[in-house]
Amino acid sequence: MSSEKLNKSYLIVDIDNHQTKAVLIERANGSYRLMGASEAPTTADPPDLDATIGVESAARDLGRKLGRQLWAEGGPSGAHRFLCSSSSGGLYMAVAGVIRTMSAESAERAALGAGALLMDVFSKDDPRPDYKVVDRMRSLRPDMLLLAGGTDGGAVEQVLEMAGLIDAADVRPRFGAGYKLPVVYAGNVEIRDDVSKTLGEDRYATREVENVRPVLEVENLGPTREGIYDSYMEHVIIHSPGYDRLAKWVDGRIIPTQAAIGKLIYAYAMERGLNLLAVDVGGATTDVYSVYNGVFNRSLNADIGMTYGISNVMREAGVQNIMRWIPGGMGEREARNIIGNIMALQPAELTSEETVVQRAAAREAMRLGLEQHRNIATRLKGIQIKRTIADIFQQLVEASIIDLMKTQSIIGRGRIFADDQDHSATTLMMIDAIQTEGVTEILVDRSSVMPHLGMLLDVDKEAALSILSEECLHRLGTCVAPKGMARKGETVMTLRMNVAGGATSEEILTFGELKALPLGPGEHAKIEVTPARRFDVGAGRGKRLEAEVQGGEFGIILDARGRPLVIPEVKGTLEEWTASLTPLAAPAPAA
């Protein structure tokens, strides 16, 4: 690494709907550190209508805190500058393909992976008649359109017909009636000229990228995502107030915030060689990111969130599913009123009752998010899979690539996982919502700088990943949860733990138990789990599993409540579960 690179400073800004957050990252004492962060209200919307005001305010404030000049006459100074943005609701996209479960689905994955909020998916096998498709396209007003279809050298007519529908719909962009709508074409490369001709240059700014599905067996999402970023920079974000100046100030492309987070999660998983699941529960949306065997996916549940979206969680999940996570004593009416008030009043501070209800809704939001994600993160459809008789009977060839038993790490992100929350409650919330299986480490993002680190990734991967591991992610613990069911009191697993350089201990857990063994965040241990005959902890039913695990705030969490998780109708169960997790740092009760 050159000395010039060692001395680099990075001023990175993330602009969301409400806040503009600036952080400074520098190399100090041989390692990269997050020097500080500062926030200012976002000013992209009325009355200011100039995003630069918020950026300047956040950067100046950060400079003051650090005793540095980060803003000079007319712009940022003293550091390399990067920016990501999700202001004005983010990147709204519609995608179109030929077959819904093939090219359109690949296009959908590419758009979501690029951080888009997907408005609709169109295909030639769409059950809606053409005139309804045209009507719907016309009413959408997306920021961008992605058109895919046909393998290279494959379908021609159907792709051109879809392009014809887009042309007939005269789709207008969300902002700026006079601007051309950017269209990314990621279909059959042999008909690029015909597609461009069909769409016409006067209404659409067409960008051609490599085919997202060049052959049936291969999905090629990278070039499409890059094409979306380029079109976002050149045709979308540049039209937002103040972004023309911001574009000149930054040292790279401005990309959607969710894309920056996704890139970071992917790099982190690849660096550690993990299968990973990350859930980002926001106020209005729930994003789920996954990396399985090197394949990245993102899904988005719009309007499912913890403030604005909390009432919609109740509508989508059903009030009874929320009530099952609320300890006895609170009735449905009270819970409904609390949910209504969190949505309508959006209080800055929550009462203890409101917190309980919000956590119950969070479990359901994550469950819904994961459900949606399973449908997005699927194996490629339209290709033949060799099945054996055993596969047919055991249903081993699952459509979704999400396999909780093979998930080594889960990450929680969002205000509900913030440092000021009850950590034992948030830990349990993640385990309950995702229903981890096997051996899974549980982490949360406590610093909210993942978008910033995602922007840093392209210029200094080492710095980004080192800060993510050391300053951003907080280890709550490692959960050991065998899959299977039994009767209360029956043995579920025997666990032997050998702490590195320490003692060996053994635990036998019966069905329904939840227990935490102390093992600090920096400590490692070897575990040997022997599940009961009907339980699987990752090596097969009744088969012993050996693993090396890392500790966390709650050490090693032994979850013998079974999978799928069923809440016993016994008063006090939920309180008992929460009390099972005691942080290692908690003072011992007075004698």
Add this chain to the structure above:
Amino acid sequence: MAVNVEGTVVRKERRIPTKGEVFVKVGELVEPDTVLARGTVRNPEVHEIRVYSKLGVDPEQVKRYMLKEEGDEVKRDEVIAIYRAFFGRLTRTCRSPIDGHLETLLKSGAALIRGMPIPVEARAHIPGIVVELIPGEGAVVETRAALINGVFGVGGETIGELIIAVGEPDEALTAEAITNAHKGKVVVGGSLVTLDALRKAANVGLSGVLIGGVDQKDLTDFLGHEIGVGVTGREEAGPTVIVTEGFGVYPMDGVTFNLLKSHEGKRASIDGTTQIRQRMLRPEIIIPL
């Protein structure tokens, strides 16, 4: 929680969602029901008719048998295509299922007929003076008024005489307090409106209910569906309901209650439209002074 201002200048931009005709001039005095602009919007109702099938011809031959061209107006049951053979002995026709116009003749031999444009108009909603025109779309009306913003509402714009139906702001509005004399009125309650009261308000034909709180479950039952995202204003279950404090039992803020009480008998222009997320649009009560 409600935000209220005793006397302020309220400016309301009133426009139709299309280009049309504006009927007022700057400086003109208007009443709440004065029509400021009128126009038409595209009808979403579209019928696809397989003309080739009705005529028994190949799709590519359809064009030669059409009596109507793209853009032509058609009436319900009017013949739009006819096929004659054997010197008129064999006749097959294709008729329009609706009043509208022939929008597109597809290559597949089908015709798309769209319903007649739907008339839309913008009324003043508040009494006042026209201070600005929006060419082809509407106008800006200004008035001096007391303005109260609620926290959540259902139902759209409406107008009615203010009636205080409770003695104190912490008193619940029950079905017994609502009578037939309240028809077309905007009734003010206290801490809670019950489900029975909401149903009676709808049966009697109240214009609006202004209340401190309402049980989220009662409002859900009244509407017949879960509220979901905080985007409202198009509900048609009955009166416009504006909640000034929150969900549950919430005595109406004393200042708000007294402000409404001081204007009892005056006409109030209310709107339950709420958009919490992006535009932070809250329901409003305007009482012209």
